[in-house]
Amino acid sequence: MSAAILRHPAYQEWPADPRDRLPLTLWDAQSIAEAVGGQASGDFQVSGVEMDSRDVVNGDLFFALKGEAMDGHRFLDKAFENGAAAAVVDRPVDYPHILVEDTNEALEALAAASRARTEAKIIGVTGSVGKTGVKEAIFAALERASRGAAHRSTRSYNNHVGVPLSLARMPARSRFGIFEMGMNHKGEIEGLTAQVRPHVAVITTIAPAHIENLGSMEAIADAKAEIFAGLEEGGVAVIPADSEYFERLRLAALRKGAKVVSFGRSKKADMRLLDAIPSANGGSLVTCEFDTGRLCYTVAEPGEHWVANSLAVMAAVRAAGGDMAAAGLALAEMGGLKGRGERHGIDAPGGKALLIDESYNANPASMRATLAQLGQTPSSRRIAVLGSMKELGDFAAKFHAGLSESLISADVDYALLVGDEMGALARELGKPAFNSLGKPLEWEHCKSAEEAIALLEDFGIVAGDAVLVKGSNSVGLGKLVEHFT
Template sequence: MNALRQPHPALRQWPRVARDRLGLALWTSEEIAAATGGTASTAFQCAGVEMDSRDVRSGDLFVALKGDAMDGHRFVEKAFASGAAAALVDRPVDGPHVLVEDTTAALHALAAAARTRSDAKRIGVTGSVGKTGVKEAIFAALDRSSRGQAHRSVRSYNNHVGVPLSVARMPARARYGVFEMGMNHAGEIAGLTRQVCPHVAVVTTIAPAHIENLGSEEAIADAKAEIFAGLEPGGVAVIPFDNPHFERLRDHATEIGARVMAFGRGAGADVRLLDAIPAANGGSLITAQVGDTRLCCSVAEPGGHWVSNALAVLAAVKAAGGDLAAAGLALAEMGGLKGRGARHQIGVPGGKALLIDESYNANPASMRATLAQLGQTPAGRRIAVLGSMKELGDFSDGFHAQLAEPLRATQVDFAVLVGEEMLPLARELGKPTATPLPPTHGFAHCEGPAEAIAALQEYGLVPGDAILVKGSNSVGLGRLVDHFTRRN
């Protein structure tokens, strides 16, 4: 009997590593107090970190942040009612808490402690287009190869609050962390990258997003290149070889001593596309040379822009020491994200139509890419619901008017233009041209989502239609998507 109680020899010899000594809780009260310089009211453990009381789950640490218009301390009681294990506060409250002088500074300190206690390889992702999709694909690849030990920022938590929150949520046992960084002005990414201190910094592409605030694409490239300033010594900068601003990005990276890994179609790219053909599911089948490895894989997401995104993903995984085969499988299984390519079969009289949800963001480059994707989508009729592109400043009229050309090239049967900034495009489409939109259909210009819904209903959706919905988030086209998908 005694022999039966002994562990199997193979189990006794199982190698132990430093990670095995790390706690299973995300944070304990002692760890939070030590990281923030605060005082814990009692002993507790937390399974998550949250700053919005509406999103609190059982076991979370609720961080009561103070802003210009809102004070999170007003919602501490609600957070506890939702199951929060404790709160991070700057005044005593009823319930377990850690008392600090400044909750925002404490969140940053907690993020720094999460970063230093873990040996996870950290990957930072920025760029004018494709940040969230590339971040999700890198995470999927690394999570697959590490068997669930990868961490990422959720949603678009990519600003001065979302980034430290995402880092603070990284478990001590994580092997990888993938973090998105966004900006509207120069200098913003410089602060974010020092929160992450990535080992790998990815710039997806440079395009005229936020050009209203920055003035030129060169200035946008400089602002995105701030991500390299936070790289750990010996870090890798992953940059787009085919972009007109490649050399500018490369120079920024080499100035701080980063190793450059370029991705693209050109002969000088380190991760180079050799071939891409359309796949039966609407995606692509690509062959890429990744260093001395040749990889053939499927990319589930449709469109030529996702071929480029896939190369960025492969480069990031390679730079982080991940498994390229797992990356190929992850790319083959990627599904469209809400507002960023999700595809819905919606009910219409007599059958189904395809609705492509790109309602979260828009700039001139992404508009052209998704219109090209619509043009490659098998459909009886192609319909484009396009919302205004924001933050283009003095360039706005020109960039909107220039969408007439890709609309015509896509052979859109009906276009619904939403928002005041779309007026220049409406005027352009109204001009006689050698290649007009089909004369029996045309376009409608609407002030907002409600009018756009009415315009589609009046036009009449039929089975086999493909409807692209794309615009800046503030236009509110997500409400149009919700209307048609809920009805389904």
């Protein structure tokens, strides 16, 4: 920078920010080596961190992670072909690298160094339903308010590898960091929250996801409440006031010394819903109340579940010291995420039909919520392509059969059931008593996404139809979405 600029009054009066002294690059060779206890092959800088060679872009640091069936060292050539600046390896290689004893441990060490160097407000998000959408909405709100100084975990990187990877990617100059944490078993979130160490911990809802592994709803609530174990001193726990497990969550948070902030319709909620009416864009116009005032904002995403999600977002943004007005603008502009509510206009005889992509995940609560949303969607016919819900164990038949009431309430014209577990719902729909109620529901049951594509082709999507596609990711209904879009 020239001496003339440095002497300019406007420059000299510019407010000082401690973050201005932090590095612009994400990591350099020396800082990585110090963080992971490794040896650098030379000097280099990296602008990103990646573990999948297919996703590497110019300037990335590639971690050659090792798993039970895969060794990332096999993909070093591919990573550097795609533009990797360096790699973290456990053996000497001909590329720029950091040599360590264990690459998986090195990733966790770099994540710890990233968390230690940041002054950002950190928000952790978990829950049985809606955690990815809420994480994305909080990020959109805080990125807007901070003018690009917010960071978050991408995709659904919420496990023992995704969380440290997301932490390692956080720029030193970030003002906010938002991290999603998921689990299949007891104790997993406790390990993740110890790495994230959030100032604000959000639980979206408690529902029977992963009940096969945990055994009861109470156990699910306790597993989600593990997020409070990592809260920084004076941290805030944001929990759903309308949940029947509210008191259980509240006590768990208080035992960890957290300040509890609740959200929902309940009169006891700290971020309380006063009103929600349909908006012109298909979403909702929401009015909420909190201790110092009220706020009215628009939620672009349709459905009652997104009204509740928006309250969690507002509570988290406020707890993190963010701008609630900016959060309202962000919620008004958010579109659906791929596999999690993204809406497609597809060509059909006579014009356009609507396809709602919810193919990434499914559990009983989210199935009911999205079917209710389908029932409120203007259309000539409503078509539901429903894939099996996984990890329900002995509860699977009960929860699948229980979707029959939601299908009726949504006024579905044609249901296409995919996967073995959906056999319970097929049997329920096939009962004589069911078929005698209201208008008849046409339905078919098949084993795979490929069969479902053929059956839906035969049924024929026409202009004005609304098609909901929802199931657990392993069912593969993303193939069906890709085929029709």
